[in-house]
Amino acid sequence: MTIVRLGYVAMSMELKNASPSQTMTFTQFQKIEDREAAIRKLERIALSNLHNTLRLLKHNAASAIRFYRLTSRLIPLANHEELLDWNYIKPLKETLREIGDFAKKHQIRVDFHPDHFVLINSKQKHILKNSISTLKLHYLLLKAMGIDPTHRCVMHVGGNYKDTEMSLERFVDNWMRVPKQIQNTIMLENDDTSFTLEDTLYLCEKLDIPLVFDYHHHLAHHQDANWENNWNRVVQTWIHSPLPIKMHISSPKSEEAFRHHSDYIDVDMFFKFLKGIKGSVSQIDCMVEAKRKDEALFKLMDEVKSRKDIEMIDGSSFLLK
Template sequence: MTIVRLGYVAMSMEVKNASPSKTMTYAQFQKIEDRDAALRKLERIAFTNLENTLRLLKHNAASEIHFYRFSSRLIPLANHEALLDWDYLKPLKGILQSIGDFVNDHEMRIDFHPDHFVLINSPNEDILKNSIKTLKLHYLLLKKMGIAPTHRCVMHVGGNYKETENSLERFLENWMHVPSVIQKMIMLENDDTSFTLEDTLYLCEKLGIPLVFDYHHHLAHNHHENWADHWDRVVQTWKYSPLPIKMHISSPKSEKVFRHHSDFVDITMFFNFLKEIKGSIPHIDCMIEAKMKDQALFNLMEEVKKRDDIEIIDGSTFLLK
């Protein structure tokens, strides 16, 4: 038997006016003549994002959802080269601690997924430095929240640069430039265009990084169609993690645009995966990547409840019998 726990990404379709990703462009920042006033406005936007994050966490607790991905855009312009003197953490200390306390009190699993411009395997030194800087931001936010950073950031391998093998080896080389505390924060996932499950496993096994299996990505891009042949290897990458194995589930928007995420999750597709892994692990956390966010989770749970091969545990969790 295997416990399956569902989560969703960043935004809620039910909680209104609760975006955790409000922003300000640098062009907008520059239009404010008083720089201190502009910084205070940035801080108010960041505070609103964090306040909305706490609202969403309370919504999750009320809905028995224990797994959630933070927005990676909580602090706009935090790493902009013109704002490196801005101590954005100091004025946000209280709300960050409140978020961390709520997460820890409710034993929620949270993580981040930094944007696509975080490229550890970039051949460009400036891009590598900026990628590490962005990862450090995520690390510092977790530390200020009082949340253990280990295996909280999932990311893609990076750019393929039309040379898969060299790009994988460059990841290994550049990894040595990543501070060890940030290395411990990272999980890697297979993607839908550049690096397959096998490619990503190569890095995860070499470096001791957990692999987050994205089922939809695998169906869109693979060299070996039967992913289950590698499932034991995926499980082994998690053997030293304090967290349960994690995967991503989404459904194609259509056959024509197969890589695009649908509004909801196709339950047949999801259970095709679950049937293969049932009993191989005691627990798995499944992050729903669907356009309808928490509504996709609620809809999926309603469909799950109709099945006779599961036992419902709570609003987002069930047991595969």
């Protein structure tokens, strides 16, 4: 039997005025004549984002949601080249620790998904440098929360540059420039246009990185349609991880816009996947990537409840019989 646990991404559709991604552009920053006053404003925005994150975690705990993706936009301009002297962690340390303590107390698995501009396999040194800097930001946030950073950042392989093999090998070469503690935070995800499940498995097996299987991406872009043939290989990439195996679930918006995410999850599509992996792992954490966020999770759970092939555990978890 396999425990299935659902999570959602960053924003709540039910909790009002709780955005954890409020921002400030560098243009807006520059318009404030007093630089120290501008930095204090950045810190107030970041603190508001963190307070809203804590509200979201409390909302999750009340709904028995034990899996949540933190936004990567908690601290505006944290890595901007004109603000490298700003110690953004120091004024936020107490609130970051409060978030971490709450997540641990309520056994909520949290992680990040850095933005698409994080490219380990970039041909350009400055992009690689900026990518490592962004990953370091995520590492420092997790450390400040008191959360073990191991396998907490999922990312795509990067750019294809019209040469899959060379792009994969460049990832391997550039990986050696990533500090070990940052390497340990990383999980890799197959994508829907550039790198298939097989491509991503090549890197994960070579570099000992867990693979986050995105079922929707695989259906949109694959060489071998039978993903089940590679499932045991996916599971094996997690053998050194302290966390349960993770996957992403989303549904196509339409046949014409197949790659775009729908507002909700197609329960039949989801269970077609679950039937294929039942019994292969003791637990799988499934990140719902749907436009309606937690509302999509609740709708999916309402549909799951009526099935005879599951046993409910709590508001976001069930057992596959």
